[in-house]
Amino acid sequence: MDKVAEEAEAKDRGWRGSAALWLEGAHALLIEGGVEAVKIGPLAARLGLSRTSFYWHFADREALLAAxxxxxxxxxxxxxxxxxxxxxxxxxxxxxxxxxxxxxxxxxxxxxxxxxxxxxxxxxxxxxxxxxxxxxxxxxxxxxxxxxxxxxxxxxxxxxxxxxxxxxxxxxxxxxxxxxxxxxxxxxxxxxxxxxxxxxxxxxxxxxxxx
The missing domain is CATH 1.10.357 (Tetracycline Repressor; domain 2)
Structure with a gap:
């Protein structure tokens, strides 16, 4: 992969976050408000990421809860x-x-x-x-x-x-x-x-x- 492609991929990962970042945010919501607080919309807002970027890492909310x-x-x-x-x-x-x-x-x-x-x-x-x-x-x-x-x-x-x-x-x-x-x-x-x-x-x- 050339340098330009690597930089593009890194930028792409940045706006999507990472699975670890989403999971850490979900963990914080679970502790603060219980499982009912762990929802994709509030989690995305908390992380400052788009809701759609969640789906690059997890199939759905149930997959996040399993994680x-x-x-x-x-x-x-x-x-x-x-x-x-x-x-x-x-x-x-x-x-x-x-x-x-x-x-x-x-x-x-x-x-x-x-x-x-x-x-x-x-x-x-x-x-x-x-x-x-x-x-x-x-x-x-x-x-x-x-x-x-x-x-x-x-x-x-x-x-x-x-x-x-x-x-x-x-x-x-x-x-x-x-x-x-x-x-x-x-x-x-x-x-x-x-x-x-x-x-x-x-x-x-x-x-x-x-x-």
Whole structure:
């Protein structure tokens, strides 16, 4: 492709945006107003792009919504499982590494999680996707406890306790003071594992989050 053609193609892409740009805008609308807010017209206006340019990237609104579900799966679940699967010398070190994901919105997007769970209340397909991801996350957490020597039934119960506690925080949109919640981290680790984290593990966690 010669330089003139390359410049023309780049200009063309500019006024059409990109699939990633449209998806990012849709993600913001989903969080702000729920799935009913994710519509092509308002999205185009938000991005300053023409409505017709949307169709260069997505067949229709349903394709965009499917991409939003895929994005959530590939970010929140993947981030969570990656933290769970990290090698750790102790179960408390492993659980504190998991807490990293829930503390850092850049790793685990709680606002998106809430939006997905709200969407699932009115869309059976999203409800099914949510149930599938919940099961995968709980299975990964159960594996964490199994790796650290817990019996199978206890591992499953502890995994559910950890996971459902965090889902509760998200579902209730808890306004708990961040500092207060962070102060409870060692106690949460103790409750979830039955073992108190060491001072060094707590210090490392706090240092990771500049506490």
């Amino acid at each position: 939003l579900v895929a994005r959530w799966r590939e970010t929140n679940t993947a981030a969570l499982v990656a933290r769970i699967d990290r090698p750790a010398a102790t179960v408390t070190e492993a659980v504190l590494a998991l807490f990293d994901a829930w503390v850092d919105a850049q790793v685990f997007d709680s606002a998106a999680e809430f939006a997905m769970r709200t969407w699932a209340l009115t869309d059976p397909a999203v409800e099914a996707a949510l149930a599938q991801e919940d099961a995968a996350r709980i299975a990964a957490l159960t594996g964490l406890f199994l790796r650290h020597g817990y019996p199978a039934e206890e591992a499953d119960t502890r995994a559910r306790t950890v996971y459902l506690t965090q889902v509760g925080y998200i579902a209730l949109r808890s306004e708990e003071d961040f500092a207060a919640r962070m102060a409870r981290i060692p106690s949460y680790a103790l409750v979830f594992t039955g073992v108190a984290p060491s001072a060094a593990e707590v210090a490392a966690f706090r240092a990771r989050h500049s506490l």
